[in-house]
Amino acid sequence: MTNISMLGIGSKGATSELMQRLIEIENLKLKPLQNEKEIIKNKISAWGKICYSLQNILQKSSTINSRSFSSFQSSKNECFSTSGGQSESSHEVSVVQLAKNHTLSLFLKQKKNTILGNSENIRYLNIVQGNKQNQTNKKVRIKLNRNNTTLENISKAINKSNLNIHSEIKKINFNENCLLISSDILGTNGQLAINVDGDDKLDQILRFPNKNVENLEKNQNETTYTQMRENQKAQCSILEVDGIKYYRESNIITDALKNVTFNLIKTSKKDESKKFFEKETVRFFKDKNFVLKNIKEFVTCFNTFIDQTSEFRKLKLENSHNSYLNKQSKDHMTQSSILFGNSLLTNLISKLRQCTRINYCDYKQTNITSLIDVGIAIDQKSGKLILNQEKLNSNTEKNWLNMQDFFLGKKNQIGFISNISQLIQEYINNTKLNKSGIIESELQDLKLKNKAVIKNINRTETMIRNRINLYQLQFQKLDVFLTKTDAISKQIDIILSSHKT
Incomplete structure (x- = not known):
């Protein structure tokens, strides 16, 4: 058993x-x-x-x-901000004009899904963006069938094009909508031109610039209500610096002054005669x-x-825990930290402290040879650095080049x-x-x-x-x-x- x-x-x-x-x-x-x-x-x-x-x-x-x-640091100005600079100087600046993007709008007393244009099956929407003089022209030709001639579908087709433009529809009231077309490029390089091939009726609505703009503006109650309008003209920026005008396609200008970037914020005020723009003085000084x-x-x-x-x-006090056959005791005892006595760490700290204590220049050539001369004292016990702000500021004003050499x-x-x-x-x-x-x-x-x-x-x-x-x-x-x-x-x-x- x-x-x-x-x-x-x-x-x-x-x-x-x-x-x-x-x-x-x-x-x-x-x-x-x-x-x-x-x-x-x-x-x-x-x-x-x-x-x-x-x-x-x-x-x-x-x-x-x-x-x-x-x-270098620049003074603060109202109509523009600046960064950079390579010498202490001052300049007279005025912002004559800000660069703006081209914006068009089309108001229609119809729903956004109403088919526009004639009964032809195919037509082409042509959009040109850019400035011919600057050789920045880009063209796109969009094929539209009859069902795609609604405001909604025209807006979608524009957004799908490879041009830097965007379109959206704003609802004005129950049966009135507005098609907004905006260029994403500032200045004349973003200027827009639109026409339609194969649909004269749709071309009359979307064409910009219009063939007879002056007459249409005078007769807004008739056909102009269904014509493309210009909400914002495409315009470049104009910055005047020391009497010289600079025409640029952006509000960030980097080549008016060497190593200086202008960020245009708003146009300058005009004087009492309304003929001249008031000038602001921008100063560049060392950014100490x-x-x-x-x-x-x-x-x-x-x-x-x-x-x-x-x-x-x-060294620090810690609890020592001993366990032997279910018997436990806790005794405070002095124990070393994890890297106590480590020669590698000791040598590293010693060398770093030496770097902060030695002289780097000859007293005969300069009055700043050590950190203490700069305005940074050294705690002899811990080795920590202590800022003497008053002495540091004084050296910044009086001994800038000597500080740089140190x-x-x-x-x-x-x-x-x-x-x-x-x-x-x-x-x-x-x-x-x-x-x-x-x-x-x-x-x-x-x-x-x-x-x-x-x-x-x-x-x-x-x-x-x-x-x-x-x-x-x-x-x-x-x-x-x-x-x-x-x-x-x-x-x-x-x-x-x-x-x-």
Whole structure:
């Protein structure tokens, strides 16, 4: 007969409790490996955050360049805005005319699905867009059958054409509709001309320009009500700068002044005589605030990096949890942060601090040779940068060229920005040189270690499972043995008790 055993029955629970303790002891072998895996994971995360901070410093340092030191700002004006500039100067400007797109409209006291034109089956709608003098003409010829001569279908056909125009129908009242046709191109390059071949009746309605515009305007109660009208003429912009007028097909003008872009907003007011347009003065001056803004952002990113790396390197109090055979204790103890004592991080911080402390120019040639001279003090304990706004503003006004030489370098002398940028590029990936940085190499080593630890954990888990299965088999046999011996003991007791009687 097969023996049936459940762990702990024969031993009255003793083997079950012992088995649970053995499982806990075996699982303790995983603890060092799991801790190692967690440490590696935290190191990978920490180095990733450090790389991100360094990239921010590099990006902010790249904004402090020759272009930012030579950028210009313009005065604010009412009728136009400007950007660019390459020298400190002033100009007299007036906006004579804004460029506008061509807009046509057709009013009909009919429903939008009413068939227009004659009874011919086929006709052709011809649309020309552009200025012949500027050689921008584009033509389209649209075939329309009789059913396609409704306002609705004409509008759809226009929208499907390959010209830069759009059309829509506006409902005026119950039986009155308006067909609007607008060019998407500003100026005379978007000018429209429309006619119809093969349908004189439809041509009379849609043709623009009309054959007898003057007569039609005078007699609006008759045929003009079913004629195409011009709501907005196609016109170019006219900008007058220092007495010279510039005619352009856009409201954004880039070639009136070198390296200056004009964005026209509205036409200038006319003087009391209504003959001349009033002029506005636009002034260009060095945009020093732009450089100051970039310097402040660089300092902020640098200090963020210092705070972050300090957190990764310091000692701190943490709870220590120990678990052994279901007994737990919590003790406060001093533990090191994830990168405490890491030589790679220590060297990086040391080199960055050195970049902020050294002199970049000769005192005999300039009065700005260090960050302190610029107006950026250094906290000797933490290494963080401290802005002296008053001194920084003063140097901006009085020592602009010396500041530029300090940050960007001069002749054979390397500048602060170039020096710190080269250092950072050694540590993070250098995409220009297609070269991995020092931190990337460290991350690759950590990832290889992580794979080895995971492999070791899997192997240890398998070994633990096999050993636990062996323990369970042995205890099952022990339970069967104890069950049998207990039964024999009871039988002996019965026999002995019967002999006594």
